[in-house]
Amino acid sequence: MRIESRRATERLGSVRLGGTQRVLELDSGKSSESHPLERMAVLQVPEDLIREYEEKLAIVIPIKDEKLQLFEGVISAVPHDCLLIVLSNSQRRRVDHFQMERDMLRQFCEFTHRQAIIIHQKDKVLSRAMLDAGYTEMLGPGGRLKSGKSEAMVAAILLSMALGKEYIGFIDADNYFPGSVWEYVKCFASGLILATSPYAMTRVLWRYKPKIYGGIYFKKWGRASEITNRHLNALLSHRSGFETDIVKTSNAGEHAMSLALARMLPYASGYAVETHELISILERFSGFLQPAPAAVAKQGIDIFQLETCNPHLHEDKGDVHLRREMLLPSLSAIYHSALCDDETRQGIASELRLQGIIKEGDVPAAPCVYRPPAEANLEAFNAIMMPALGEYFAVPESFKI
Numbered sequence: 001m002r003i004e005s006r007r008a009t010e011r012l013g014s015v016r017l018g019g020t021q022r023v024l025e026l027d028s029g030k031s032s033e034s035h036p037l038e039r040m041a042v043l044q045v046p047e048d049l050i051r052e053y054e055e056k057l058a059i060v061i062p063i064k065d066e067k068l069q070l071f072e073g074v075i076s077a078v079p080h081d082c083l084l085i086v087l088s089n090s091q092r093r094r095v096d097h098f099q100m101e102r103d104m105l106r107q108f109c110e111f112t113h114r115q116a117i118i119i120h121q122k123d124k125v126l127s128r129a130m131l132d133a134g135y136t137e138m139l140g141p142g143g144r145l146k147s148g149k150s151e152a153m154v155a156a157i158l159l160s161m162a163l164g165k166e167y168i169g170f171i172d173a174d175n176y177f178p179g180s181v182w183e184y185v186k187c188f189a190s191g192l193i194l195a196t197s198p199y200a201m202t203r204v205l206w207r208y209k210p211k212i213y214g215g216i217y218f219k220k221w222g223r224a225s226e227i228t229n230r231h232l233n234a235l236l237s238h239r240s241g242f243e244t245d246i247v248k249t250s251n252a253g254e255h256a257m258s259l260a261l262a263r264m265l266p267y268a269s270g271y272a273v274e275t276h277e278l279i280s281i282l283e284r285f286s287g288f289l290q291p292a293p294a295a296v297a298k299q300g301i302d303i304f305q306l307e308t309c310n311p312h313l314h315e316d317k318g319d320v321h322l323r324r325e326m327l328l329p330s331l332s333a334i335y336h337s338a339l340c341d342d343e344t345r346q347g348i349a350s351e352l353r354l355q356g357i358i359k360e361g362d363v364p365a366a367p368c369v370y371r372p373p374a375e376a377n378l379e380a381f382n383a384i385m386m387p388a389l390g391e392y393f394a395v396p397e398s399f400k401i
């Protein structure tokens, strides 16, 4: 893969937050030699190195009642050597949607000689493992894991740690273009390779998010992300005293991390999760509020924002979802951060009022935040999950670790 060199970096204590870098070439060929002059403008990430990283990478697909054809396209595009982990919250009552996903994944794995893990979010073994790990606040009625993409992500992080993976990436199941999924994984790996620290994150920015308004229109910015980026940049600008527009991926559903970083972060519930990841990295490691832990201070944290070649087309879940479930929690994660200044808070409150999401005089409710996986009881989690993996979470047959 060839990627633009990084032009801008915001250095915030131990955090190195890179400006957008475009993917220039999806496959950079056999030779990994590049001309010295080329290296000033273009970074080549060797294909065999990307493959090496894919072996260490778990790709997590959260899914809730998506069209099976979309799910099939997504799984078929995840490079062969990545471990596929599907966390499903699909319905099991009238039609057992989860069973259909499981069947499809099993058949895919049989045809392609792969192994994957698929777990229902309300599964009693998983819920028990999360309880024993200490995540009582993540359990809902009947002691089952609460619904939400973020809750699924935390469970998948614990599982990837248990399976000895080094990296984890998240890809939504409602994607119409399998080729874009393939590119996300290549981007994930490339960012993690280019990082100079073991604490690394790649966040994907889509070049376009097409919309159908009569004809097809290649829109650049999603509504929620454009607004969230603006307010997160306002927070950074007020902190440093220098205006910046560096953040372009505050809502990046498609993102990857080293588990060394993922295990240290707290996670906000629901769709606040991706914005909150950036907020918690800044709260913990920028030095604004507290000194970063020594190991992190020494190595730093590398955040890459990579812009894809492929456009991103996913299911349109409607305006109410966009504003209430996405924008409100994302902005509330910024609003309630100890890093947030009064002016940014006022800006967020008026934005939410303007959008008709909160009433005059109201403030957004603080997101529910789950503790970092590093603070969980991993032995207890593993003791419950590992024996169950081969028995009924793995497809197509017993999982060999």
Ligand code: GDD
Residues within 6 Å of the ligand: 061, 062, 063, 064, 065, 066, 087, 088, 089, 121, 147, 148, 149, 152, 171, 172, 173, 174, 222, 225, 251, 252, 253, 254, 271, 274, 314, 315, 317, 321, 326
């Ligand atoms: N396991 C699980 N549990 N998965 C879920 C749940 C749940 O309760 N709710 C939704 N999902 C799955 C969906 O099926 C989809 O694959 C993925 O999580 C994202 O959910 P969407 O409902 O499609 O979210 P979105 O398209 O509005 O937002 C996505 O993109 C945003 C950036 O534009 C998400 O990835 C956001 O987190 C992201 O900020």
Ligand code: MG
Residues within 6 Å of the ligand: 172, 174, 314, 315
């Ligand atoms: Mg979606």
